[in-house]
Every structure is written in C-alpha cells, then in structure tokens.
Amino acid sequence: MMKVFPAIIKELLTLVRDRAGLLVLFLMPAILVVVITLVQENILELTGQKNFKVLFLDSDQGGLGKLLREQLASGNLELVVQDAKQARVGDIEAAVANGEYQAGIVIPPGASRRFQKAAARLLQPDQGAARPQDSLVTSLYLFMDPAMMAGSRAAITGRLQNALAAIALEVKLSMLSKTMQAALDRLGVPPGSTPLANEKLAVLFRQPLLAVTENQVGGQSGGVPQYNPVQQNVPAWALFGMFFTAIPIAGSIIRERTSGVWTRLMTLPVSPLALFAGKAFAYIGVCFCQFLLIALIGIFLFPLLGLPAFIIATKLPAVLLALLLSSLAACGYGIFLGLACNSYEQASTLGATTVVAAAAIGGVMVPVYAMPHTMQRLSIISPINWGLDAIHALLLRGAALPAVYGDFGRLFLFFAVCAFLAWKLALTRQ
Amino acid sequence: MNHEKQWRPDRGASAVSAERLCKRYKNAPAPALNDLSLEVRQGEFYGLLGPNGAGKTTVISIIAGLVPPDYGTIRVMGMTFQKERNEIKRIAAVVPQEIGLYDKLTAIENLVFFGKICGIRGKKLTERVQYALEFARLTGHARSQVATFSVGMKRRLNLAVGLLGDPRLLILDEPCVGIDAQSRNLIHEQLTAINRRGTTIIYTTHYMEEAQQLCGRIGIIDNGRLIQEGTPVILLQQRGKANLEELFLDLTGKGLRDS
Incomplete structure (x- = not known):
C-alpha cells in the first residue's frame, strides 16, 4: 500500500504538466455541456418550458x-x-x-x-338547427x-x-x-x-367539476428537480468527460510500456496492482474534479445564459457513490486499453470510438427515452448509461439507494472485468 | 557523504547461474536461447556480447525475471524466481536500454519515485537520491524536467536510478548507446568504481572496445548459444587476434544478421 502513494503523486505530477491533456479532460466536457445544452432548447419546447x-x-x-x-x-x-x-x-x-x-x-x-x-x-328562434353551422x-x-x-x-x-x-x-x-x-x-x-x-x-x-391532480412518482416529490436539459446534460457530459479519462490513462501506460519505464518497474519490488491502483486513484480524483467543474457550470453559468440551474441538493452521498463507481469503471477501462493496445494511436482511436459510442447509446447526446426502441434496448450495454441512469434515478426520481444497486453492481462488475483482463495482460506483457 | 557498501561480495561464489536455458518466442522461426548456460561470479564485471538477435536481451530478461525460460534454471545469488522473486528484485537492478524515466518529471522526482518504489524511505532515500544525482553529475539539474535533458544526461540518470537500491547485481543493457565520449567516459569510470566496491555487473554492448576496457570476463552469444567465454586477454591469445572486434567477427561471421 505504501507504494501506491508515490504512484499517485507521480501520476498527478505527470498529468499536471501535460497541459494539452488537461485541456482535453476539462475543457472538452465543459464546452460540450454548454453548447449541447443551449442547442437542445428544443427539449424545452418539448417539455413545454x-x-x-x-x-x-x-x-x-x-x-x-x-x-x-x-x-x-x-x-x-x-x-x-x-x-x-x-x-x-x-x-x-x-x-x-x-x-x-x-x-x-x-x-x-x-x-x-x-x-x-x-x-x-345563436339564440334567435330561427336558429333551432341541431348541428353546427359554418356560417x-x-x-x-x-x-x-x-x-x-x-x-x-x-x-x-x-x-x-x-x-x-x-x-x-x-x-x-x-x-x-x-x-x-x-x-x-x-x-x-x-x-x-x-x-x-x-x-x-x-x-x-x-365552476370546474373535474380536475387532474399530478403526482410525482417515487414518493419523493419534495426537493426533486424537474427534468430539463440541464438536469439531463450536466451529469451526462460530466460522465462523458469522466469516461474520456480512459484515453490518457491508456496513453500513460503505453508510454511506460514503450519506453524503458515498464521494463524497469517490472524488475523492481512492486506489484503491477500497486502501480495500477496509483493510476486509478489519481484519475478518480481527476474524474471528481471534472464533475465538480461541470456541476459548477450548471449551477452558476447556466442561469446567466437563461437556462435553469443544475440542482444536486438531494441524495448527495448516493450521487457521489455513483460518481466513484463510474470513475472506477472509466479507470478500469483505461488500464485495460493501455495494456491491450500496442500504440497510443490504437488506444486513442479505440478509446475515443468506444467512449463516444457508449455515450451515444447511453443517453448522453439524446435521452434514452427519446431513442428508437432497439437503441433503448441497446443502451443497457453502455457503462455511461448505468452511471447516468443511477444519477437520474437519484436526482430526478428521488429514488432510494437500493433502487440503483443494479446500476452500481454493473459499474463495479465492469471495473472488475476490465481490471482482471488488464491484470492478465500485464502478466503476459511482462 | 559515505556511500560505501556494508555488503561485501563472496568473490568466487555464484552471482548468476544459468543452466541449459531454452526460450522460443511465439511465432519465432528459431529459438532465442538454445541450451545456454553461463555463470557469473560475485564481484565480476561480465560482458555479454553478440550480434543483433543473438539472444543477449533474452538472457538479461530471464536473469531479471522479466520472462521465464521454457526450460532450464536460473539462480541469482543462489535464489530462484519461483521462491524468492521479491528478494531477487531487492538485490538486483536492471538498467534498460531504453530510457526508463518519466519525461514530465524532474530528475529528483524520478529518483524519489523509483526510490520509494524500491522501498527506500526517509533519510536513506534523501541520501540515495543525493548520491544518484552526484553519480550522474546532475546535481545542478535536479529540478529540471527530464524532457529538457540531452541524451547523455538521460543515460546518466537512467543508470543512476538503477543504483538507488544499492544493488548487489547490476544488469546493464547497452547503457552507453548514443552518447558523447565525455558521458561515456564518466559512465565507464563510475561503473568501474562501483564494481570495485563489490557490485556484480552484467553488461551488454555492441562496442567491443568498451567491453575490452571494462569487463573482466566476456561471453559471446550467437544463435541463442554461448559460443565463447573467458577473459578478453586469454580469448585474444587463444584465437590469435589483435582486438576483440576481430575476435567477434571471426566467431560470429561478417554477414549481416538483420538484412
């Protein structure tokens, strides 16, 4: 465990000095969430707002x-x-x-x-006809x-x-x-x-004699924000950015493998697990910073642009757990990519393609309910969808923690499978 | 600062003992190692020579525990990787041919990171980092990013990282590739000094002159076999050659291996 800390510090120092990489990690989801939310005003139209x-x-x-x-x-x-x-x-x-x-x-x-x-x-005696008259x-x-x-x-x-x-x-x-x-x-x-x-x-x-009383489902009407493009896009694009960290993680592993660093590390008394854990912890921190940035944009910038503010007041611990598990899944995928691919070009192409595809079918660009039926069924395979579904359930439906255990389980299983495959590949690469 | 070792080599005892090593990589037309045996004694400066693709890197990788042999046994200071992998990793250090450093980190950050990974902490870490910086003549560049270093500076630091754990066995894979005469000379002097203090060194190189100058004993590998072994002087006398390069070409032929 003592060797995880230097690995975390090394990873963070490397990341902080990679300004282009940082820009991609933070600026890209920030720009996307602002642009897409503004562009998606038609959802406001659809929702009558x-x-x-x-x-x-x-x-x-x-x-x-x-x-x-x-x-x-x-x-x-x-x-x-x-x-x-x-x-x-x-x-x-x-x-x-x-x-x-x-x-x-x-x-x-x-x-x-x-x-x-x-x-x-209408009330003249000669207007006794029983049907409407166009005249x-x-x-x-x-x-x-x-x-x-x-x-x-x-x-x-x-x-x-x-x-x-x-x-x-x-x-x-x-x-x-x-x-x-x-x-x-x-x-x-x-x-x-x-x-x-x-x-x-x-x-x-x-005097009205009939009326409709609208009830919030989930039994948590108090404090649950209404669905709108902001509540949809802020967590969605934050998760997109978080899963995009898979590419720099993979890049850092590939750089280590293609330089002499990996060879050196494998001859030192340290387990690859400690090194991967160092990377994962460092990038989990990055993922939380990404979410914080996007959430702050949603809370403070969006109202200035005429959009509703992002509301995250409810279920904060459960939302943080969802973010942690999503970050773990993203890091696990990045570590797997770093060991499965042989070059940065391979990893960045495969990583970007899979993350964008997972985002598309996962409901980041278009909400899952607005997709065709086949795509809705396909969305279940996207880890981004699991994270987004859990956060929406917690924030919008006011769901209790047990309601999102399924999504949490899937995210953790995805991380575990990626980590296991990465471990096997690490042994092979060794 | 006193950097003298506490540990003294048992000269004559085995540092590395490889017996009948065989290794064939997947899809390779020929085995990388074919029944290769060699013995390196504690305190020795052993040169491993061979043309490209002869099997030098495979031997080093097996000694470092990076790849297992298909057949044969390897012992490092009497220990096997099956039983005492971590202990071997603590007493042996590998300096890879590629620069095994983080470009974005400074020299001191690289040293501290690898030192901590070796398990060195506190005052000892500070001392070892200081020693490594002095060894590499990089004290004035301690806080500069490695990316800004010349090839020679990187090579020196690459080597210095290998010395952080005060290894009893130092395995060097072409440590002087692509550097100027001054850096090479410094590395040669430092390695000679380290070896005199008792560290066993296994050194691969393509520079015959370098091997002749540094190594007490050399082994020449070709086609995965050890084809000649002994002190440079005796080998040259036996084959009647003026220098190691002539001997090498005589043993391995003049035909290109990678054409």
Missing part, C-alpha cells in the same frame, strides 16, 4: 383582439403586438416564415362584429414557423383554441343570461329566485 414569440396583428381593432390578448397574456406565449396601421398580413407571414417568430395571429377586419352577430343569432364561424389567421416541432405547434394551437373557446363561452353565456332574463320577465318570475337569469350564471358555468 420554452416561451414562444408570437406576432399579434389586430386589423379588426374591435373587442375581440383585446379579449384574446387578455386570454393569452398568461402562460408561455410572448405576444408581440403589431401596429395595425402599418403592418400587413404579408409582413406577419414573412416574419414567421423566416423563423423570427414561432407563430403569428391575425384578426381580420370586421371579426369582432361578425362574432358578436353570430353569438346573437356562424369567424375565422382568425394563424401562421406557424414551418421548422417548429409538432409538439410546439400543438402547444400554440391548443393555447389559442382554449383562449377562443373561453371568449366564445363568455359571450354565449352573456347572451344566454340576457335571453333567459327576458324570458323569465315575460313569465313573471321574481328576480333572484333562480340563478338562471343573472350574472351568477357565468360564474356557475365557469
């Missing part, structure tokens, strides 16, 4: 536009109202088409008048950015239709209330004896 910029042109200038603006004021639609005297429908269409705005709403001239007339006609419908124009995802389109359309339905309902209720009042007056019913003919009618109709 993004504000959509919507142009609003009220060519009608009647009451309908005002009511619609009031209805759309809350929520995630950012209305940009255009001057009706200067803007034209074509301008709105062009601005949306070039992606400047996600949608454009145009209220055509005379829309309010037609709408009021249609509402009034009563007043159309508004909606332009959508063609490059927008289907989920976002549905979100905007849904908001607009809800707003229009609410306005229509208000007007219909008002009309109904007046009509009822007139009818009751004719019948001599005293005012206030029935709720059908006063302002209470609108309130009564607005």
Whole structure:
C-alpha cells in the first residue's frame, strides 16, 4: 500500500504538466455541456418550458383582439403586438416564415362584429338547427414557423383554441343570461329566485367539476428537480468527460510500456496492482474534479445564459457513490486499453470510438427515452448509461439507494472485468 | 557523504547461474536461447556480447525475471524466481536500454519515485537520491524536467536510478548507446568504481572496445548459444587476434544478421 502513494503523486505530477491533456479532460466536457445544452432548447419546447414569440396583428381593432390578448397574456406565449396601421398580413407571414417568430395571429377586419352577430343569432328562434353551422364561424389567421416541432405547434394551437373557446363561452353565456332574463320577465318570475337569469350564471358555468391532480412518482416529490436539459446534460457530459479519462490513462501506460519505464518497474519490488491502483486513484480524483467543474457550470453559468440551474441538493452521498463507481469503471477501462493496445494511436482511436459510442447509446447526446426502441434496448450495454441512469434515478426520481444497486453492481462488475483482463495482460506483457 | 557498501561480495561464489536455458518466442522461426548456460561470479564485471538477435536481451530478461525460460534454471545469488522473486528484485537492478524515466518529471522526482518504489524511505532515500544525482553529475539539474535533458544526461540518470537500491547485481543493457565520449567516459569510470566496491555487473554492448576496457570476463552469444567465454586477454591469445572486434567477427561471421 505504501507504494501506491508515490504512484499517485507521480501520476498527478505527470498529468499536471501535460497541459494539452488537461485541456482535453476539462475543457472538452465543459464546452460540450454548454453548447449541447443551449442547442437542445428544443427539449424545452418539448417539455413545454420554452416561451414562444408570437406576432399579434389586430386589423379588426374591435373587442375581440383585446379579449384574446387578455386570454393569452398568461402562460408561455410572448405576444408581440403589431401596429395595425402599418403592418400587413404579408409582413406577419414573412416574419414567421423566416423563423423570427414561432407563430403569428391575425384578426381580420370586421371579426369582432361578425362574432358578436353570430353569438346573437345563436339564440334567435330561427336558429333551432341541431348541428353546427359554418356560417356562424369567424375565422382568425394563424401562421406557424414551418421548422417548429409538432409538439410546439400543438402547444400554440391548443393555447389559442382554449383562449377562443373561453371568449366564445363568455359571450354565449352573456347572451344566454340576457335571453333567459327576458324570458323569465315575460313569465313573471321574481328576480333572484333562480340563478338562471343573472350574472351568477357565468360564474356557475365557469365552476370546474373535474380536475387532474399530478403526482410525482417515487414518493419523493419534495426537493426533486424537474427534468430539463440541464438536469439531463450536466451529469451526462460530466460522465462523458469522466469516461474520456480512459484515453490518457491508456496513453500513460503505453508510454511506460514503450519506453524503458515498464521494463524497469517490472524488475523492481512492486506489484503491477500497486502501480495500477496509483493510476486509478489519481484519475478518480481527476474524474471528481471534472464533475465538480461541470456541476459548477450548471449551477452558476447556466442561469446567466437563461437556462435553469443544475440542482444536486438531494441524495448527495448516493450521487457521489455513483460518481466513484463510474470513475472506477472509466479507470478500469483505461488500464485495460493501455495494456491491450500496442500504440497510443490504437488506444486513442479505440478509446475515443468506444467512449463516444457508449455515450451515444447511453443517453448522453439524446435521452434514452427519446431513442428508437432497439437503441433503448441497446443502451443497457453502455457503462455511461448505468452511471447516468443511477444519477437520474437519484436526482430526478428521488429514488432510494437500493433502487440503483443494479446500476452500481454493473459499474463495479465492469471495473472488475476490465481490471482482471488488464491484470492478465500485464502478466503476459511482462 | 559515505556511500560505501556494508555488503561485501563472496568473490568466487555464484552471482548468476544459468543452466541449459531454452526460450522460443511465439511465432519465432528459431529459438532465442538454445541450451545456454553461463555463470557469473560475485564481484565480476561480465560482458555479454553478440550480434543483433543473438539472444543477449533474452538472457538479461530471464536473469531479471522479466520472462521465464521454457526450460532450464536460473539462480541469482543462489535464489530462484519461483521462491524468492521479491528478494531477487531487492538485490538486483536492471538498467534498460531504453530510457526508463518519466519525461514530465524532474530528475529528483524520478529518483524519489523509483526510490520509494524500491522501498527506500526517509533519510536513506534523501541520501540515495543525493548520491544518484552526484553519480550522474546532475546535481545542478535536479529540478529540471527530464524532457529538457540531452541524451547523455538521460543515460546518466537512467543508470543512476538503477543504483538507488544499492544493488548487489547490476544488469546493464547497452547503457552507453548514443552518447558523447565525455558521458561515456564518466559512465565507464563510475561503473568501474562501483564494481570495485563489490557490485556484480552484467553488461551488454555492441562496442567491443568498451567491453575490452571494462569487463573482466566476456561471453559471446550467437544463435541463442554461448559460443565463447573467458577473459578478453586469454580469448585474444587463444584465437590469435589483435582486438576483440576481430575476435567477434571471426566467431560470429561478417554477414549481416538483420538484412
């Protein structure tokens, strides 16, 4: 054990003086996590957390536009109202088409008048038909950015239709209330004896009778952050960077093997296990520093860029254990690569390819649930997926430690298999 | 500072005893060693000569415990690797032909690391590191990274690392390759001094002049066999040759071995 410490110090000194290597280890995941998280804003769209910029042109200038603006004021639609005297429908269409705005709403001239007339006609005695009549419908124009995802389109359309339905309902209720009042007056019913003919009618109709109560699964709703690109990307790219340490570990072993260092070490009274343990401990420290850097970016930099902050307040010891096991797996793989490959070129090519592939199928670039079914099943073979799944389970689902024992076991088994193969190769190389 | 050894060699006793060593590497057309036996006595400066591919490095690797022989036995100071591997590693040091140093570390960091790996600690480590730096004439460059050293400085440090554990047996694989005359001369002087103090040295080289100057006894290997062994003077007299190079070419032929 006493020989592990000099091996750790030697490894750290070598690493600290390799500035290019350090840049790759720390800068690469840091840049990737910022860029990819910003690029992945579409996930915000998918999850309904993004504000959509919507142009609003009220060519009608009647009451309908005002009511619609009031209805759309809350929520995630950012209305940009255009001057009706200067803007034209074509301008709105062009601005949306070039992606400047996600949608454009145009209220055509005379829309309010037609709408009021249609509402009034609804309760006329000659409107007794039992089916909807197209002649009563007043159309508004909606332009959508063609490059927008289907989920976002549905979100905007849904908001607009809800707003229009609410306005229509208000007007219909008002009309109904007046009509009822007139009818009751004719019948001599005293005012206030029935709720059908006063302002209470609108309130009564607005009263919800059915509701959905959303519950957090896992029973840990308190303090568990919501899933968003930040919660996805911070641990994902940190794990990617951590597994990338396999390449410098392999490189350091290959340099030792191709120089006379390995020969010298094998003639000294030291076990290869102590030397590998020194490397592993040193790089586990590097892996934790990588995670710390990425987490700090998530916590402090992302809010400045308009993204949600990374939250890691819950289950910290279990998350640290997940990081330790992921680091062990990465180090084990690096040591195996260093002994299996005969040159740095081989190790860097094989290492980079396998780590990127493991990251891709492991849910780093695209969350596993968004992958095709076959790829979702394939993700189970990726050690990065085991680490990511465990961290997500702990941070997002509020899972207890036993829930991630499977992932922890797989990570440790991966390390053990890599270490065993490395040990056998070390004996062969000797 | 007194760096004199406590240990004294039992001159005449065996330092390395190799009996009927055979070794064939996987996919090799011919065996690297073919029934090779040799004996190196304690306190000897033994030169191992041979053309490229003759089997010198294989012999050294077997003596150092890096590779096991397919057949035959090897004893180092009377011990076998099967039973006393760690003890042998403590008393024997190998200086590889390649530079076995970390480029990114300074000279002193390399020495401290290898010293600790040898199990040396505390005051003794400080003394041995100081001795090694003086030996290599690198005291003024102790805190410079090895990457900035000349080939000669690296070779001297490479050798100095081998002396950290105060070995009873020092195995040197071409320690003077590619260095200038000054560094070579320094290494020769230092090795002679170490040998006089009792360290057994096994030395491989392609420089015949060097072998003639340094070694008390030489063994010439070819095709995995020991084809000649003795003191340079006696060998030259026996074969009627003026120098070791003539003798070597006479024994091993003038044809290229790696063409």
